[in-house]
Amino acid sequence: AQSVTQLDSHVSVSEGTPVLLRCNYSSSYSPSLFWYVQHPNKGLQLLLKYTSAATLVKGINGFEAEFKKSETSFHLTKPSAHMSDAAEYFCVVREGYQKVTFGTGTKLQVIP
Amino acid sequence: SQTIHQWPATLVQPVGSPLSLECTVEGTSNPNLYWYRQAAGRGLQLLFYSVGIGQISSEVPQNLSASRPQDRQFILSSKKLLLSDSGFYLCAWSLGQSATNEKLIFGSGTQLSVM
Numbered sequence: 001a002q003s004v005t006q007l008d009s010h011v012s013v014s015e016g017t018p019v020l021l022r023c024n025y026s027s028s029y030s031p032s033l034f035w036y037v038q039h040p041n042k043g044l045q046l047l048l049k050y051t052s053a054a055t056l057v058k059g060i061n062g063f064e065a066e067f068k069k070s071e072t073s074f075h076l077t078k079p080s081a082h083m084s085d086a087a088e089y090f091c092v093v094r095e096g097y098q099k100v101t102f103g104t105g106t107k108l109q110v111i112p
Numbered sequence: 113s114q115t116i117h118q119w120p121a122t123l124v125q126p127v128g129s130p131l132s133l134e135c136t137v138e139g140t141s142n143p144n145l146y147w148y149r150q151a152a153g154r155g156l157q158l159l160f161y162s163v164g165i166g167q168i169s170s171e172v173p174q175n176l177s178a179s180r181p182q183d184r185q186f187i188l189s190s191k192k193l194l195l196s197d198s199g200f201y202l203c204a205w206s207l208g209q210s211a212t213n214e215k216l217i218f219g220s221g222t223q224l225s226v227m
Contacts, residue, residue, distance in 0.1 A: 034216075044202070044218045090156060092216075100146065100206070100216060102156035 002027040004093045006103035014111045019063075019078040021106045023091030026072060033074045034092040035065055036102075044090070050074060061085070086110045114139035118203045118219030125226055131176075131190040133222050135203030138184065143205040145186040146216065147178055150200040162186060198226045 007022040025031060033050040048059025055067045061084075065076045074091060091103040118135045125131060137143050147159040158171045160178035168178050175194050179187045186203060203219040 036216075043220055044216075046216075100161070100204075101158060102148070105156070 002031060002093050002101050004091050004101050004103040006089075006091050006106050008106050009104065010107045010109065012109040012111060013081045015083055016080050019076070019081045019085065019108065021076040021089050021091075021108065023065075023074045023076065023103060024072055025074060025091070025093045027093055032094040033065075033067060034094065035059065035063070035074075035076050036090045036092060037087050038090065038105075039087045047076070047089070081108075081110045083110050083112060114205075114217065116203065116205055116217055116219045118222060120222060121220065122223045123225070125193050125224065127195055127226055128192045131188070131193050131197070131224070133188040133201055133203075133224075135186045135188075135219055136184055137186075137205045140184070140205070140207070142183060143207065145180060146204040146206075147176075147186065147188050148202040148204065150202060150221075156202070160188070193226045195226050198224055200224070 003026045005024045011021060013019055025033065035047040036044045037047050038044050047063050048057045048065055050057050050067045056064060058064045063076055063078045065074050067074050076089060086108055088105045088107045090105050092100060094100045115138045145162045148156045149159055150156050159176060160168055160170055162168050162180045165180055165183055168180060175197055176188060176190050179189065188201060190197060201222045201224055204216045206216050
């Protein structure tokens with residue numbers, strides 16, 4: 001069975017400082033991994049996805065994530081936070097083409 | 113191009129009343145279809161997914177049911193709503209069997225308040 005754990009429900013950073021949102025997963029197979037972002041009153045948007053081609057994945061808005069199989073982690077990072085990054089972020093694991101499981105989400109607060 | 117339609121956008125229903133939320137996808141065939149619920153502070157929970165007409169997999173025991181009467185139509189239902197059914201419901205689709213890494217495309221969601 002697959003599962004996703006987002007280790008922090010809330011993360012607060014100052015504008016211009018690095019962002020780290022943590023995600024650990026478990027899966028019986030080689031999963032596909034994604035990060036989605038949900039801004040207030042808006043839908044879910046795909047940030048990036050891991051497709052096994054490269055362990056370091058670059059996404060939109062300067063975000064990137066590194067797949068570490070030995071640690072079963074897929075943490076999301078950004079070198080410098082911007083006010084517009086304030087949102088809720090979801091780590092997602094997908095096995096095969098059917099089952100897609102979301103983490104419980106991490107709310108990112110950016111302090112000016 | 114592919115689009116996904118979900119309605120209604122908001123719904124207020126009394127406890128014990130029935131529910132029907134509809135989701136349709138255009139511009140693709142044989143999609144995988146999903147219903148998620150986002151409850152406050154609890155992230156996104158997968159309720160049902162479907163890989164074809166009449167094929168429904170339920171992820172959690174609950175008061176809800178899902179049906180897929182047509183290839184691109186996915187319906188979420190309840191015979192009698194509970195207060196705990198309140199939440200934000202999202203329909204989503206992705207490509208089918210050949211696309212193991214394909215992303216989910218979400219509908220705009222339905223905010224359901226059961227009172």
